[in-house]
Amino acid sequence: MPSKKTVLQVGVTGYTGRMIAKALVRSEQFTVKALIRPSSLSKPETKELEALGVEIIPGDIVTSMPEDLDKALRDIDTVISTVPPLVDQKPLILAAKRAGVKRFVPSDFGPQIPRGVFFMQDRKLAIRDFIIENNVPYTFIQVGGWTHYMFPYPHAVKASPTKTTGKEFLGTGKVKVAHIALQSISEFVKRIIIDPRTLNKTVQTYDGELTLEEGWELGTRVSGENFDDYARVSAQDIENATGLEGMQAIINGYLKSLFVRGYNTVENAVKEGALDAKKLYPDYKPPSLEELAKEFYQNPPTFVYE
Structure with missing residues (x-):
């Protein structure tokens, strides 16, 4: 039996990080460690991961001394970051x-958006540039x-994470969006990080x-609500929104990029050099939209970001 790969996750108590950690542990192909800020050691999410077998290492990528980070990363095959x-x-x-980490996966996990149109995406792309400039192996x-x-959102449930999504129909509604269920992210990640074809590549x-x-037609049918x-x-209102700050500015940037300008498609990602994950892993069967819609209306997610 091949030896297990050792993965260190940072930002593991968030939604994406926690799902990835659970999938890696369940696969039994990985030894999973997590760098956790001291202030988060007592969180229920941390205790849950520890009970599953994740090794918890106290530390903070911003405030820890370099030698402490070096110690935490010793003998690590892959680092996965899902920090904000x-x-x-x-x-x-x-x-x-x-x-000498063999693969670094930065905190990206977002849509396809080109350079120079949205400040949040440009921050992510700048981190990609930094990784490449420093010759760190990456994916x-x-x-x-x-997808959700x-x-x-149903009438009885508050939209999330802000009031600008979930209870407003955006633009023409006819713009294609590449989408993914939350549980699918971890299913792809556990394949990607052991695949030599994805080393030093971008994967969509x-x-x-x-x-x-x-999506709204399906939601109407499944929920029974009007x-x-x-x-x-309107698309024009989204494009022309001004005076937005903080989370509102970030949300508007995503709405504009996905639902108005149509940047987030598989075709655009492949044109920019990304590998198509569904072609890489034809064994993966995505959940049906019907089932995802049923799950959504049975338990609508109400994420709150710190």
């Missing part, structure tokens, strides 16, 4: 270089948009492509 995009990953990247993983954002993961119009009372926000 505004967190500085450079100390972790340089520590990975010093430790960049894009995930498209989350393609469905209208997705379950399919869908328009908002199609969403005609929800606001319609």
Whole structure:
């Protein structure tokens, strides 16, 4: 039996990181470690991961001393970062270089958006540039948009994470969006990080492509609700929104890129050099949209970001 690969995750208590860690542990192909900030050691999410067999290492990529990061990264095959995009990953990247980490997966896990149109994407692309400039082996993983954002939230549930999504019909509704279910991300990641074909490559993961119009039609049928009372926000209004700050500015940038300009398609990702994950892994069968819609309306996610 091949020896297990050792993975160190950073940002593991978040939604994406936690799903990935659980999938890696369940696969029994990996030894999973997690660098956890001291302030998060007592979180229920940390205790849950520890109970599953994840080795918890106290540390912080921003405040820990370089020698402490070096120690944490010793004998690590792959580092997976899912920290918030505004967190500085450079100390972790340089520590990975010093430790000889064989693959670094930065905190990307977002849609296909070209350079120079959205500040948040440009931050991610700058980190990619830093990794390449420092000759750190890498894989960049894009995930498209989350499938549940393609469905209208039921009337009785507050939309999430902000009021600008979930209860508003955006643009024409006819723009294709590459989408992925939350559980599918980890299924792809566990394949990607042991695949020599993905080393020093960008990989576009997705379950399919869908328009908002199609998502709302399915949501209407599955939920039995009529969403005609929800606001319609024109493409022009999304494009011309001004004075936005913080999370509102970030959300608007994503709405503009995905639902108005149509950047987030598999075709665009492949044109930019990304590998098509569904072609790499034809064994993977994505969940059906019907089942995802049923799950969504049974338990609508209400994520809150710190």
